[in-house]
Amino acid sequence: MSNDQGFMKALKCRECGREYPLEATHVCEFDFGPLEVVYDYDKIKKSLTRKQIESRPQTMWRYRELLPVAGEPTVGFQVGYTPLVKADRLAKRLGIRELWIKNDTVNYPTLSFKDRVVSVALSRSRELGFKTVACASTGNLANSVAANAASAGLEAYVFIPSDLEHSKIVNSLVYAANVVGIKGHYDEVNRLCAEIAGKYGWAFVNVNMRPYYAEGSKSMGFEIAEQLGWTVPQHTVIPMASGSLLTKVHKSYQEFCKLGLVKETPWHIHGAQATGCSPISAAQKAGLDFFKPVKPDTIAKSLAIGTPADGFYSLRVMKDTNGHAEDVTDDEIREGIRLLAECEGIFCETAGGVTVGVAKKLIAQGKIPADDSAVLCITGNGLKTVDAIQNHVGKPQEIRPSLREFESILSPKQRSEVKA
Numbered sequence: 001m002s003n004d005q006g007f008m009k010a011l012k013c014r015e016c017g018r019e020y021p022l023e024a025t026h027v028c029e030f031d032f033g034p035l036e037v038v039y040d041y042d043k044i045k046k047s048l049t050r051k052q053i054e055s056r057p058q059t060m061w062r063y064r065e066l067l068p069v070a071g072e073p074t075v076g077f078q079v080g081y082t083p084l085v086k087a088d089r090l091a092k093r094l095g096i097r098e099l100w101i102k103n104d105t106v107n108y109p110t111l112s113f114k115d116r117v118v119s120v121a122l123s124r125s126r127e128l129g130f131k132t133v134a135c136a137s138t139g140n141l142a143n144s145v146a147a148n149a150a151s152a153g154l155e156a157y158v159f160i161p162s163d164l165e166h167s168k169i170v171n172s173l174v175y176a177a178n179v180v181g182i183k184g185h186y187d188e189v190n191r192l193c194a195e196i197a198g199k200y201g202w203a204f205v206n207v208n209m210r211p212y213y214a215e216g217s218k219s220m221g222f223e224i225a226e227q228l229g230w231t232v233p234q235h236t237v238i239p240m241a242s243g244s245l246l247t248k249v250h251k252s253y254q255e256f257c258k259l260g261l262v263k264e265t266p267w268h269i270h271g272a273q274a275t276g277c278s279p280i281s282a283a284q285k286a287g288l289d290f291f292k293p294v295k296p297d298t299i300a301k302s303l304a305i306g307t308p309a310d311g312f313y314s315l316r317v318m319k320d321t322n323g324h325a326e327d328v329t330d331d332e333i334r335e336g337i338r339l340l341a342e343c344e345g346i347f348c349e350t351a352g353g354v355t356v357g358v359a360k361k362l363i364a365q366g367k368i369p370a371d372d373s374a375v376l377c378i379t380g381n382g383l384k385t386v387d388a389i390q391n392h393v394g395k396p397q398e399i400r401p402s403l404r405e406f407e408s409i410l411s412p413k414q415r416s417e418v419k420a
């Protein structure tokens, strides 16, 4: 093993265990199983202690030994370490003893958890010598690749379904990326990108760079455990598109246990989807190990993947941790967005509404016991999906600039608050 691989050893097929060099490749040539990064945990154990981590800058890169770059990261060094907020008012509304919000609505620089995976993928792409980066996206990934590529001086191609939220389209165009809108849903965008990736020498962050990219999601779990005082939460509720984030948060807890950074206590990983695109939650609820692909129809566009690449593995994680899945309708998603906003002052996008709505259901069903403690992963900012909620939050009361008109719209109770 040469030492310019950092703490990584190889890529390895999740199915047959065959090993591959640490290049831009993602499937096993023999059984088409997905490849995953293998680390040298003995070496990591020597340098990654709680004390070391705590002494480093508050970004996701404080766990760099467990992230797949050989040298220092060169893209997105400021990403991560978002707030973990104790949500007492929401806990009361949902009927649970203790509740925390992992708030990636304020992740840097593009206000979603995708900056985590992109900083890893682009740093690694540069190490491998790529000058052009690309992605197949449901919206947030496109925003993050466009922004991070701009700051790194890389050329970017982002491929999105053409019917995305207006704000997410603008949020990719502004960085002068090549934005290609495909008339079709995400699964068709993804299929086209696999063809393009085979033909052009580009780093597709979630195609040929997927083994590196996906590892970036672990940082969300590392942060949660550290921010809870080096403990793993009893329950973590995670939105699922491809299902990758869910599997990687689970892996992050396993790695922290393996390295002795946290005590091994039981945890449950729960998955959240929109009813209009719920292949994974439908399979989990039916007790199946495999999902059936669907055609998405939901306002939670960032989660609208009908053929989730990590669906199978997410089902396994939920089974292994005695977790559950649920799904919520468009109305319940909007209610979830409003609940989080009204109780905690956090405006999340539709995917966050899915997570809150599903948590509410699982608590009501007793699948998350009322006496327990839970963390909700809130993965994107509400300003990016204003379209979905703008006709459901009421309207400002409009008056002319006169005190009399102002007082005419007050209720008798409000009027009685006049100074004595």
Ligand SMILES: *Cc1c(COP(=O)(O)O)cnc(C)c1O
Residues within 6 Å of the ligand: 112, 113, 114, 140, 141, 239, 240, 241, 242, 243, 244, 245, 246, 302, 303, 349, 351, 352, 379, 380
């Ligand atoms: C991409 C995304 C997810 C989850 O993605 P996975 O493919 O399951 O890792 C969750 N929330 C938001 C807002 C996203 O953009």
